[in-house]
Amino acid sequence: MVRRPTVYDVAERAGVSIATVSFTFRQPHRVKRSTKENVLAAAKELGYVPSGNARGLARGRTGALGIYSFDYYSLGPGQDPDSAAGSDGAKAPAFDDSNPDLRSFPVYVDEVQRGVALECRRRGYTLIVSGGNQAGSETAFADIAGQVDGLAVFPRSVSDDVLESISRMIPVVEFSERSHTDTLSGVTCDNAGGMRLLTEHLISTHGFKDLQFVGPSRIFPDSLARYEGFQTQLRSSGFAELHDPLVAEEGAPGWPEKLMENLLAQESLPEVLVCAQDEIALGLMGELSAHGISVPDQIAVTGFDGIAAGLVSSPQLTTIKQPMELMGRTAVGILLDRFEHPETAAQSLELPVQLVVRQSCGCLPL
Amino acid sequence: MVRRPTVYDVAERAGVSIATVSFTFRQPHRVKRSTKENVLAAAKELGYVPSGNARGLARGRTGALGIYSFDYYSLGPGQDPDSAAGSDGAKAPAFDDSNPDLRSFPVYVDEVQRGVALECRRRGYTLIVSGGNQAGSETAFADIAGQVDGLAVFPRSVSDDVLESISRMIPVVEFSERSHTDTLSGVTCDNAGGMRLLTEHLISTHGFKDLQFVGPSRIFPDSLARYEGFQTQLRSSGFAELHDPLVAEEGAPGWPEKLMENLLAQESLPEVLVCAQDEIALGLMGELSAHGISVPDQIAVTGFDGIAAGLVSSPQLTTIKQPMELMGRTAVGILLDRFEHPETAAQSLELPVQLVVRQSCGCLPL
């Protein structure tokens, strides 16, 4: 491991000034061909790679975008973090995945991030990925904010005032939120409309009359909009009274069991459980199955998001699919627009969703 | 969008020197409590976030690791890149995913990257994600190499000499390769052993006598090792002659069709197709199904990697599962070890694999 060569080293070796070296890389047309070749050769021999930090500092921009999420896949409390790398597996000869762990599938955050990554690459930006964890959350956020030309964040991963503050300095787009301020951009999908569409399907195609909503305990704006869409459709379909929504303490250990208890504690089962998120629906279906309640024969279940795991579940999950990759790409577009035109106002976009009809509502055969 | 405040702004507002501001953040114990509070207040009011570039430059390290991959999910040739963000979807009322696009599932690269991301976060490093594409591949690599304290790369995403050169400056670990040099580290899995295990299963459990290997056209070291494992097991099971391997031009448009042609052009079908990668196996199963050839009844198929899509296929794919997340975490461990102890030699680790028995070999009922 030798010291990284700098422009000075290259300049010396090529017998030119550092400005010429820099020009060779940044403004090649300004350098005579022979000189250029000279410099490039010297650079190659030395293994020169420009320091991104120095470049960013000098140019006043980093050439990177950031994505920051909450710690949605944090290690469980019981885990020893130090054992994470290295000491894991004795060679197990066989492996049973008849009940696949959903965590091995990408969730909402992953799929959006993928879109961000693709678009960054296409536009020649690098992507910096970070996220909060219990420990150094503030620090981590400051770190990434200080390293990027624009930042995409997932909801509730950063406190509102910090976010508002940062968004005055660099373009920031938040997913799944309406933009709070005129400096903070947003990318959402049509939560209310999607849920109306789904609810309408359940009512008119399946003839359900007894629908119950299941929402998360942490009220995210998107969940709220979905609940509103649900209610709106019920009303416009002429339903008068409706179940109180069930609340899933998603994230808390054992939440599916607890949710199931609450469901069974009701005097009767609804015909269909309309879940605000795929993950809730999948967790619930696991419990229903464990209690011998057949989906969709005895009760139908639907989700919202369209994560890949919904294809693997049994039965496959009927859901509303968000255009997650597109949301990520769109976010990048907004960030770079604003970075290049700082005078423009923040913008919020809402993207369309799709109804995906599968087995868990009773449409497709198992 | 206002100018980002700097230490100078904070210092002025707090009535101290920039050194004190810096100390407040980096060495808080050296600053009197009252001063510290003063500075922190000023920083908060201004929305100060330290510049990562300046910090990195001053300290000689970036606090970031990088991951660089080939462009495994590049846009197809026919796509208009400019249409990617924004102008996509008319709101389709329904959506049929009875034949899910495998690209919506994470592939090998994604799952390894996820491990890298997790471990980076756990260790307080940010992660920079980049990858080559046809256009500015060299540039992209130089960009990321200049921004990180250590770099993980996927095989064949960077030319060997560039890699060798960079690995003399910063720690570099390559996945799925044996380490070429004493400066380049590697993380692989037990490709040969895994394939032997699988082959042995096919022979002794299923009694297959007519096995054919299907490999990729681009000979990666891991594919080679798998083929060797396959051959080794056949020999040690007393098989004399064996099929020539089939070659899948994976990546090229229409490769599954072409592969299928080549398969059918043989005088007889083997009993089982042992594929070097899950993706080949899945593509092949699609073609087999299209030709009305039933898997596993008429022909068995197996894969290698253990990507999530193999759970969704019909039939579900029997395969060897690499510990992808662990490989990513391990890579981070190696990089940071070397970053902290530059005098130590590069190291290569081989991680164990698991046999995952599902439907496509005929073990589980459909």
Added chain:
DNA sequence: CTCCGACATCAATGCGCATAGATTCTTTAC
């Protein structure tokens, strides 16, 4: 009352690069 050490703060410098402006070398036009 003086001196010394501990503590708090500051001034000055360099990290590696991009770039404006100055300088030198080449080419073109007359």
Added chain:
DNA sequence: GTAAAGAATCTATGCGCATTGATGTCGGAG
């Protein structure tokens, strides 16, 4: 052959921060 225009290169500077070594301040020991 010469001057002006242009091309090529260089010198000098600043980006924002961390850090070293210097300076200043204060309290206690002598």
